[in-house]
Amino acid sequence: MTNSVSLELARLATMKPAELRSRWHEVYRNVAPNISPDLLRRGIAYRLQEKVYGKLPSYIKRELDRLNGKGGTSAPTPSRLGPILPGTRFVREWNGKTIAVTATEGGFEWDNDTYGSLSEIARKVTGAHWSGPRFFGLAAKVA
Structure with a gap:
């Protein structure tokens, strides 16, 4: 992991909810959803890493969508x-x-x-x- 990403991820752990919502807006360019600070941290961390290392390969995204009930298949039971x-x-x-x-x-x-x-x-x-x-x-x- 690059040093700047590592530092940013470490900084997320100490951010207050309002700071996390602001950071979410910066990285996603939309209003933060009404979720817990822990999930905000995880979402921001994912996006920061995605920007540095790239998105998931399309075949993995398709499989995750399939498992989540998107793309015409039913949700897993x-x-x-x-x-x-x-x-x-x-x-x-x-x-x-x-x-x-x-x-x-x-x-x-x-x-x-x-x-x-x-x-x-x-x-x-x-x-x-x-x-x-x-x-x-x-x-x-x-x-």
Whole structure:
């Protein structure tokens, strides 16, 4: 990584939300979305690195679009995803808070606790009954 990009990425970690929104506007040339400061940092970091090292190859972008339900295919469902491997990370923003879950051999780790399912975590986060895969965007809504 070039020195200037490394310095800029390190500077992002200390920026306040207002500074991040301003920096977002500079790098994306549009208003920052209403997301957490952590996600703003990640988006800005991605864009800065993209400018230095180039964009994703088109075949990878197509595959990501396909997996995200764009381009005429449906969104992935748990049955199409196959087994969830240890180390897989699930990230969701809920009420301004970033929820990051890691799959482990024995379940799912979140907030220094281990849970047996994503649904347990979704219920704990929201206080309501949720399908864990749906909460984390792995399953489409049933019509």
